[in-house]
Amino acid sequence: MREELLKTNFLEGTLVKSFTIPLSALTRSATHARYSLLKEKSIQTVFFSTAFFAVIVVTFILLFLVRDGYPVFTQVGILDFLFGPDWAPTASEPLYGIFPLIVGTLLVTLGAMVFAVPLSIGCAIYIAELASPRAKSILKPAIELLAGIPSVVYGFFGLIVLTNFIRVAFDLPTGETWLAASVLLGIMALPTIVSVSEDAISSVPHEFREGSLAIGATRWQTISRVLVPAALSGIAAAIILGIGRAIGETMAVMMVAGNAAIVPDPVWNILSPLRTLTGTLGIEMGEVAVGSDHYHALFGVAIVLLVITLGINLAAVAILRYLNEGRVASAAKKPFFSARTRARILFAAGTLGFSLLLLILTAAPPYLAALVLFGGGGWYMVRPFIPENRVQQIAFVFIGLATLIVLAILIIILQDIVINGLPALSWEFLTTSPLDSGRAGGIFPAIIGTLDLVVGAIAIALPLGVGAAVYLVEYTQEGRMTQVIRTGVDLLNGTPSIVFGLFGFAFIVLYLGIGVSMLAGQITLALMVLPTVIRTTEESLKSIPMALREGSLALGATRWQTISRVVIPPALPGILTGAILSIGRAAGETAPIMFTAVVFSSRFLPDSVLDPVMALPYHLFILATNVPGSSMNKYGTALVLLLLVVSFYAVAIAARTHFQNKMRG
Amino acid sequence: MSGDGIISTTDLNLWYREKHALQSVSMRIPKNKVTALIGPSGCGKSTLLRCFNRLNDLIDHVKITGKITFDDHEIHAPGTDVVLLRKKIGMVFQKPNPFPKSIYENVSYGPRVHGVRDRETLDRIVEESLRHAALWDEVKDRISDSALGLSGGQQQRLCIARTLAVGPEVILMDEPCSALDPIATAKIENLIEKLREEYTVIIVTHNMQQAARVSDYTGFMYLGKLIECGKTVQIFEHPAEELTENYITGRFG
DSSP states (O other): OOHHHHHHTTTTTTSSTTTTOOOOSOOOOOOHHHHHHHHHHHHHHHHHHHHHHHHHHHHHHHHHHHHHHHHHHHHHHHEEEEESSETTTTTTSSSOOOOHHHHHHHHHHHHHHHHHHHHHHHHHHIIIOOOOOHHHHHHHHHHHHHHHSSHHHHHHHHHIIIIHHHHHHOSEEESHHHHHHHHHHOOOHHHHHHHHHHHHHHTTTTHHHHHHHHHHOOHHIIIIIIIIHHHHEEEEEHHHHHHHHHHHHOHHHHHHOOOSSSSSSSSSSSTSOOOHHHHHHHHGGGGGGGSHHHHHEEEEHHHHHHHHHHHHHHHHHHHHHHHHHHHHHHHSOOOSHHHHHHHHHHHHHHHHHHHHHHHHHSSSOOHHHHHHHHHHHHHHHGGGGGGGGHHHHHHHHHHHHHHHHHHHHHHHHHHHHHHHHHHOOOOHHHHHHHGGTTEEEOOHHHHHHHHHHHHHHHHHHHHHHHHHHHHHIIIOOOSSSHHHHHHHHHHHHHSSSSHHHHHHIIIIISSSOOOSSHHHHHHHHHHHHHHHHHHHHHHHHHSSSSHHHHHHHHTOOOHHIIIIIHHHHHHHHHHHHHHHHHHHHHHHHHHHTTTBBBOOOSSSEEEEEEBBBBHHHHHHHHHHHHHHHHHHHHHHHHHHHHHHHHHHHHHHHHHHHHHHHHOOO | OOOEEEEEEEEEEEEEETTTEEEEEEEEEEESSSSEEETTSSSSHHHHHHHHTTGGSTTTEEEEEEEEETEEEEESSEEEEEHHHHHHHHEEOOOOOOSSBBHHHHHHHHHHTTOOHHHHHHHHHHHHHHHHHTTTHHHHGGTBBBBBGGGGHHHHHHHHHHHHHTOOOOEEESSSTTTTHHHHHHHHHHHHHHTTTTEEEEEESOHHHHHHHHHHHEEEEEEEEEEEEEEEHHHSSSSHHHHHHHHHHOOOO
């Protein structure tokens, strides 16, 4: 048999080896070797540059913010700027104290978390532990859908429905209040907190669950005493990410917070209007004279905002990274906090919660206060005498309730916009220019403008982002350089969108002299979605088994051959999913293009990339806030924007599910 | 060890972070023979194997000292063309790792990355390689189907065909049968038997019977050291070291 095989294969000359490069030495002909080495090196350099780009962008953002912001620190003084009680930049004697703005930002965020955290954790527990696979397959995309709704649509909904509801319910002259802003931001932070906490709870090792159930604990005992404590650090990271999301939000909060630069009186008066750092930038940046004291003060505000969000995001990233490393290093992961610290944190949180409760209760009607106090105290006394399965029932009712509320929120928002928006939709609405400040006519230029912006942004961000991810995953070993790059990407990811807007205005529009134009908007949006592209690409590259790379390299393929032929093709679906998600995000954003690319009304389409454009989110914003009596067109615009963004998300989610199923088999 | 040495190591040390994974290993691999590396888990067999085609380069925090020569060329010397080295020293992995492509594309991948473009030549190489790996008859009618549809044993033979297609001189096999059933294992062992005519084979195995069946030479490793190395018959029948004897007779492992 061996001879036969030899006969069939090798007697007619060594065909198999016929293309062997005929050299016995391990160095090929010098020129050829040098050429191929040069090629590999230059490819690597290209990838390195794309990766380093993120770092450069972060540096430039910081540089330009500081350049335009530092005069306010020298003229007003750091302390007077940070702690000055009055923000009155347009008064005859201008005052630049941002203390009320900082307080406003913190209060709104605090309120948002009080609203969002219990709901999110309940919902996360439901999805992770209680939901049937079918319910899960509905709930998870629903949550993602909630994340996909553009912030200006949230703001629009808040302005029309939520503030109105609050105005009537509390009998106020206006519903634009701290409460409205907090509820709205809470809703927007929900998806982040739910999905990250759900991940954390789901990834608690199965043995914990089985071990607890096996000694006769109820499911609720298992959840409350084993799973949630084990996932506590993940849940903490989720909340921090949610806080970051809430602090950085501009459009929605600006539309419903009332924007009075005051500290609420008394400080727990949730029915008082207030103003945030982001809101201030959004409102005043468009009208400020470039180079004036006011202009510098706004950049000072942006610096403060950036410092706060970066701090929060870096903390979250550090926690998440620690968790991931822990998971790899040992199967039994050691908790992030020691038992004692954890007890302390719980105690501090409990005390804080209790005092908060008391604070709010002093403002609430006496009968409500009494009810809550007696209810809480009563529960505390009675708890030991209630059988465990009854406790479980009660707990599950609350968890189910939280999930239902989250779903109800989604449904209320969608149905309001769909029902009111559908009548506006017509062929004419989609294909004609706006008339009478957008009260009549269509939104054709805005649709085209948004598509232009998005296509340009992704065309810039995709090559850079994919290149950076390839460099990070394929070309480097973890070291100082990758850490610098990763930190740059994280920082970019945590930068509020309004700060991108300011940077785009200061650097691209003014410094580079491109002017308010489609191109400036495309670049700004590209910078904003860059971290998303990098991250999703990294994830999908990492999911390609190492064995494939080794298999290819062991055949003598070069690194670039291996990457381009073996690694990237199967990673492509993941990369494209990331790209589509980025497109959806870019299409819905308002803050970054507000000062860089858009005009409110334009009868004509732009002639070149250097012309300003109309865009759907901005159009909706102006209609909602500045043009009274255009209800139908407002809703129509909101619906079109929602459909556009949601369809991108739906495509991305469907593609991902499809390919995941295909991978499994 | 007698015979023409094709690969030899001198005082080879390897650290993985703090772990001293290979400790002054010196051995010669004879040409056109099958050499087996045996020893308990974690003794450094696979690490040693991966030194020969410098696949350890991919792993972070690895430090190597000492000398490895292939055809009298120091493979860690600066200016060494790693790509060419890996072309000449092929490797078959523990778990079959076909690319998520068709059977044809899997085998033609190697020649293509080395610059063969001509369709006819590629067709010929694919057929020769598959025949040589004793897989041709089983797959010739579905050569364009995905390689992932093959059975484990077929996938492993495909990986061998893929290795043969670039015309290597040495084939490294890292426990090539550990993921396979006995019938598939027997097919691979027969194949190794045939490959010996054309190639130098170095095989890492856990299975001592397999080492005894397929190899001409055997090296026994323990805790990062090469304890003993010689003709397979001698190692199995008259081991010089007590450690080797204990391992072979199953007193530990």
